[in-house]
Amino acid sequence: MNVEEILKTEQLNKSYENGLKVLNDITFSLKKGEVVVIIGPSGCGKSTFLRCLNMLEPVDSGTIRFKDRVIDRANKDVYELRQKIGMVFQSYDLFPHLTILDNILLAPVKVQKRERSEVAKEAEDLLKRVGLSDKTNVYPRQLSGGQKQRVAIVRALMMHPEILLLDEITAALDPEMVREVLQVVLELAREGMTMVIVTHEMEFARAVADRVLFMDQGVVVEEGSPEEFFNSPQTERAKQFLNMFHYEAR
């Protein structure tokens, strides 16, 4: 395995109970520091793929390797590996019974057994960076969607993940809040964070991606640099998909 490769999947397959194949022989690798954006129509399997990467969902067959370890979902070290692969969801999922600071500190303190005072310092620095330093003691319900999502990103970063998986993190947001969240992601990308991003924001995908994967019906149909993919898509399905984002003037 290449030293630079941090995550690698081989021939992942997964079907739902009704026989629908969501992942069809997906072979994929991710280098350290790389930002991969996965796009595709709804139901193409991109979110499922992301959730399989940190084993929130089981696969039917195939292997997932993190560095040189094969990840086995039945194995105890799944919990340890999930700390190294952070994830942010579409619906933010902050814990409503905890303040923002406690949301962020819960896992570092309880899972990683770090000193609360030390992590609190780090949390405050990160909150400041995403422009939310005045929100430490409020509850999630008092925040807007965009603010909640920025907190969710901070919460994931606090675990010091080596990879961050972002699953349509702006899909539930009002348009004016999308930017404040994506700006944070762009900054992370600049700092060299390794990320796999599922999104419907094409402009953002083009700006942030080192590589674009186009999925349809459980298959990676096309793969390439953002310039190649957006300017001259090779497959008919990718062309059709990208055309949906264009409107002709009257």
Added chain:
Amino acid sequence: MQNLGIQILFQGNNFLRLWVGLWVSLKLAVISMFFSICLGMLFGMVMTSTNKLVRFFCRLYLETVRIMPQLVLLFLVYFGAAKHLNVNLSGGTAAVLVFTFWGTAEMGDLVRSALESIPVHQYQSGYALGFGKIGVYRHIIIPQTIRRLLPSMMNLLTRMVKTTSLVVLIGVIEVVKVGKQIIDASRYTVPDAALWVYGVIFIMYFAVCYPFSRAAALLDKKLRD
């Protein structure tokens, strides 16, 4: 002046006796509620099982308890145990058994609906942060479940306090029974005793139950926003 009957309350230690009677009612309710909460938590978790057979039996238990009047259950346990099992339960023990049997079912259903009302994403973001199953329940799911449960738990407790008045019928001397004794003992001297005694008992129940139902309403409102 005409004898009003109110003096019955202050004759001898009548007033104190009523309070002691109320204490017996409360004790039965609180002990039953304690066991109901412990067992109901477990039962509620079992009720969320995906196994169809397990769900069927949980449902059967719940519906049986709901359909049967508590009085019938009390008679069944109190007299049934004596006659068929040759066990002589005290009225108090029979009452705790029956109210726990009932409370566990009701509490379990509350726990089940609270658990099911927590979005599946709450579990997943817990797992994604590296928590194991126990950690997810302990730090994320159970604290939220308890918050959602508190108002309905209070309501169940007040229902239980009120329902304890049934135990008169299996010979437990609680507040209603004490009241009857006072009335019976002065049937000829104070004919209007019933009004005063039952009036006081009414106020006593109110004094105990109102704070609980008020707390439930406040909690419910607080948790809503």
